[in-house]
Every structure is written in structure tokens, then in C-alpha cells.
Amino acid sequence: AQSVTQLGSHVSVSEGALVLLRCNYSSSVPPYLFWYVQYPNQGLQLLLKYTSAATLVKGINGFEAEFKKSETSFHLTKPSAHMSDAAEYFCAVSQGGGGNKLTFGTGTQLKVEL
């Protein structure tokens, strides 16, 4: 069984401030982990993914995430928020080795204020 917990359904930051979105996972086998972003009225777009290579993963739009096995975490960060980052962010987990199901967290709505 696998699951994902995203702490904080809403996060608000000032433009230029650090973005930190939290994700903890549970998996009985080594997981593959993903962050997706959803802009209003659009589908989900992949930001980055962890596939058991480097623990620090860099994605699009300046985002990165670090896989910490000891903490079962995969938090998403960006050093400096931009207004265009306002969106909903989803963490997801699948079983490593080609598992077919993605299990999504409940999402975190990011608001960026001037």
C-alpha cells in the first residue's frame, strides 16, 4: 500500500520569498515520487520526479525537491516565489520498478502575494 500526505491545504508567500510545500509518503517498497502542478482550469503538469537516482531533484520553473528516506519526505522548494507560481501542487507516489498506479495527495494551493 502507498499513500501521500500533504501538510497544509493552503500556503501563502510573498513574491520573492522561499516556497516550501510539504509531502510525506508511505510505501512498502522503494517509491517513485512526483510533484505535479495544476493551473486554473488546466490539467496536471509534471514539475519533477524522483526515481531512485539523485536524492536532490531539479524540475521546471526553478523548483526542486529532496528525497529523504529517513524522514519519508519529498518536500518541494523554490528559493524565490513568482506571481506565476500561484497554482495547486500535488505530490504523488507510485511503486518503483514500473508500478502503474499513481496515488495523489490532497493538494496544496499556493498563493503568491505582492
Next chain:
Amino acid sequence: DAGVIQSPRHEVTEMGQEVTLRCKPISGHDYLFWYRQTMMRGLELLIYFNNNVPIDDSGMPEDRFSAKMPNASFSTLKIQPSEPRDSAVYFCASRPLSQGANEQFFGPGTRLTVL
């Protein structure tokens, strides 16, 4: 590539009517997934196909829901009869067999409103 294509983008119907949602996956992708997104339940996997064959339909909420994939480039999700609680955004996603990390590519979704 055009990406995953879904139609219609918006659908408004009355309770009891049949609704058919359509999806065209990315060419060459072997897997196709149908998801439902609601405020209350988040993103739920309804069913997925591999090479046009349904593999896991455990997420289909009830018999009113059915999905088919008659060929590699087309899938439908049908609700008959529809109910107001079916109102949601329905996403289709696809991925190729060779993508071991299971990255899925999502369509823009169909927003369904059942009155």
C-alpha cells in the same frame, strides 16, 4: 505531439441523462487512465487500460459508470444515468510502456455539471 486530448471541455446535463466523455491519448502510449477530481475527494483513479484492455476498474464508483477503449487512440467514459453527485472534473492521462517511472501525461479535463 498534440498531447492528451479530451472532449468536451465542459458538459452540462440534467440528472438522468447519459453522459459520454472522450479521450485521445498520446500516440504510442500503452496505458490510459481515467481520473475524477472533486473538492471533497481530490484526485481519484477510476480505471486504467493497458493496450486497450481494462486492467483495474476498482475505482469506478458504481455500475452507472463504464469505460471502453475500442482502439489505441480512443477511449470513452460513460455515465448512465447521471446524478448531481457525479459533478466533477474528469481527467484522462496516458503513459508509454517504456516509462518505468510511471510519469503520466494529463489532458486538460472535462468539467461535468449535472443539474
